[in-house]
Amino acid sequence: MSIIELNNSQIGHSQYNVALRDVSLTIYRGEKTAILGQSGGGKTALLQHLFHFPNLDQESAFYMQQDLGLIEQLTVFHNVYMGRLSQLPTWYNLLNLFIPQTKMRHAILPILQKLGIAEKENTVVKQLSGGQQQRVIVARALFSRTATLFADEPITGLDQKQSNDVLTLLLNSFQTSVIVLHDVELALQHFDRIIGLKNGKVYLNELSQNLTAAQLHYLYQ
Template sequence: MPGIKLSGVTASFGGERVLGPLSLNLEPGERIALVGKSGAGKSTLIRLLYQQANNQASLIPQDLGLVHALPVFHNVYMARLDQHPNWYNVVTLIRPFKRERTEIGPLLEQLGMSEKVWATVASLSGGQRQRVAIARAIYRKANILLADEPVSALDGPMAHVVMSHLNDAYETSIVALHDVELALRYCHRIVGIQDGQIALDEASSRLSESDILPLY
């Protein structure tokens, strides 16, 4: 399985540097939590990692990237659009095949979304939309997961359910998390971003919440 390596990367917007220069390696089988306050550069870093992944990663962006006019089912199915010919995708839009129904249905049930399978995304709450994006990422079955605050709209118990499912689906991941408890519990390594730089890079087992909170 591949990892991702960034070396000396920078990012600028409007002529102002917002990230870097920094280097970061994600090894196969490693789960990294990106922590730090809003605006520190976590989202920019995830976008750069996604570009570097060369189609080997599944992405959960902070804006979720859902098509609000389509049902939940089709938003999840879109994770594999590139794996089927155009005619197959068109038929699925009109009348989904049994294979996709039997794969997507149980996945949504695990995330507490089975009753919403044919509801449009526009009709869902923020937390429900987040779970649709999570289901799409799991359905993708890529080598690496890159997720930007994937559980920010979920309550405590559901956030734990979702993080557990993501870990079951992906052995290798980088997840931006605002919740320090979740970061320590579900990730092997904590990378703290502050003012566009890596301010902390340590194994989760060697850290406590008090070590991370100063980054916020």
């Protein structure tokens, strides 16, 4: 069943600044979709467009952006907690800001353990390395417990082993995922469907089992 359907959409900041033309594509529930393409090729614009698709309101969705959106002055616990800020009551959010509740800590700690940053729970995010910050935002996404994930290059700054682990974790934790990637091999290995962008258009939209690495490398030429 589809959750998003685009028919000949123009995607961009305004009618004079169009990043992608005539986009027609469908995102199916339960499918793992990768978006590939050169830098500046409209990947982020497409991802944001999909995230703000009106009919998505029934689905709960989480958006992981490239510049992370972490609040550097708060601890890892609080930054992860923020994944559910709009789901939990306000008084409870304020309570957790000053006194982190055991229930929430029990929910967040296992996620941090999986990502190998459990000992940083009470550290201020400003003091973490880039790779650690990347994993905090992954933790926030996992804690949000939404059905759909939209992620813009969620594994930048991680080494190969970590990239693999984090990607597997993300894909297993969300019913549906749409992820912008750079790595062709990872895309083929982990995703059901690949959307390739080239020259301001959707160049390919295919199940990954029907694709080869060579075809995908063409996107970057």
